[in-house]
Amino acid sequence: MRxxxxxxxxxxxxxxxxxxxxxxxILGDLMEQYRHGRSxxxxxRQTLTAxxxxxxxxxxxxxxRALVAIATGWIILVLYNLMFAGPLLHFIxxxxxxxxxxxxxxxxxxLPRNWMSFYYWFQPALFSFVVALLGCVVxxxxxxxxxxxxxxxxxxxxxxxxxxxCCYQFCRISLAxxxxxxxxxxxxxxxxxxxxxxxxxxxxxxxxxxxxxxxGLLRSRVEAVRTVEEQNP
Amino acid sequence: xxxxxxxxxxxxxxxxxxxxxxxxRTGRDVAIGSVYAALExxxxxxxxxxxxxxxxxxxxxxxxxxFRVSARGLKEVRETQRALVKLWHGLPELEGGKA
Numbered sequence: 106m107r108x109x110x111x112x113x114x115x116x117x118x119x120x121x122x123x124x125x126x127x128x129x130x131i132l133g134d135l136m137e138q139y140r141h142g143r144s145x146x147x148x149x150r151q152t153l154t155a156x157x158x159x160x161x162x163x164x165x166x167x168x169x170r171a172l173v174a175i176a177t178g179w180i181i182l183v184l185y186n187l188m189f190a191g192p193l194l195h196f197i198x199x200x201x202x203x204x205x206x207x208x209x210x211x212x213x214x215x216l217p218r219n220w221m222s223f224y225y226w227f228q229p230a231l232f233s234f235v236v237a238l239l240g241c242v243v244x245x246x247x248x249x250x251x252x253x254x255x256x257x258x259x260x261x262x263x264x265x266x267x268x269x270x271c272c273y274q275f276c277r278i279s280l281a282x283x284x285x286x287x288x289x290x291x292x293x294x295x296x297x298x299x300x301x302x303x304x305x306x307x308x309x310x311x312x313x314x315x316x317x318x319x320x321g322l323l324r325s326r327v328e329a330v331r332t333v334e335e336q337n338p
Numbered sequence: 339x340x341x342x343x344x345x346x347x348x349x350x351x352x353x354x355x356x357x358x359x360x361x362x363r364t365g366r367d368v369a370i371g372s373v374y375a376a377l378e379x380x381x382x383x384x385x386x387x388x389x390x391x392x393x394x395x396x397x398x399x400x401x402x403x404x405f406r407v408s409a410r411g412l413k414e415v416r417e418t419q420r421a422l423v424k425l426w427h428g429l430p431e432l433e434g435g436k437a
Binding site: 125126127129130131132133134135136137138140150151154155156157158159162 | 372394396
């Protein structure tokens, strides 16, 4: 039997990221139609269309400021990558890092043999965690800066900025896979390769979430909900 | 098209009936988000006015927003109709239902 409640994720997405000034009315209309027998698929399609239309309209109305805001956000991320994340990620690749190879050698002389798994699993994960943590701070700062450019169009501008970061990472992975094949297929190290790949993608995902957080998009939005009890006390 | 739907619906013009009317007239699925985008543009131009209506439990407690065509909007509709009729008469290939 079909639930009387519309898809919660779709409703949450529209409530948080809906850019239309009439967002509450749209949510109400969608819920009313859903309860009159429309399908879940219809509800999702309507939600996504409302999100995209609102986003494009919001950005278009402030296109000059949106462009400057998104460019500023990207400059912050590029500087962070050049100054911190790049060198740190290079350091993680201990096979090519003489410092870590030396450390690995020294520790192998001091620590018991089975402790070497630290280098194999935990050390790259630990470094990736540090990169993700730094990325979160930088992502939140960039999201906050982007949001301040035009507070009235904060939601569409920050959403587009986060979407552009998402697209960039997706294109980067796709190009890398096309050029060098799957990044985790190193003979004899498949599981570790996959693990490293996933850890890095999680690090990127946390940056994207922190951009939304910094831009104030994950705060609960106050809806103009007027309950029936309020109307008819 | 949205303005014509509003005129047709009269006092009961909020998101659901407007999109249903458009679906009925065009025979195509209509996105509520696009309808609201058009209504907001028309409202910015002063062709349409809106006001909050009642909230019902089936809408999750959210209020309806009723739209109405303003006097300026009605004038614009009439002018557009006149312009379209003039254009139509200027195309003899389309007169008499022949395409």
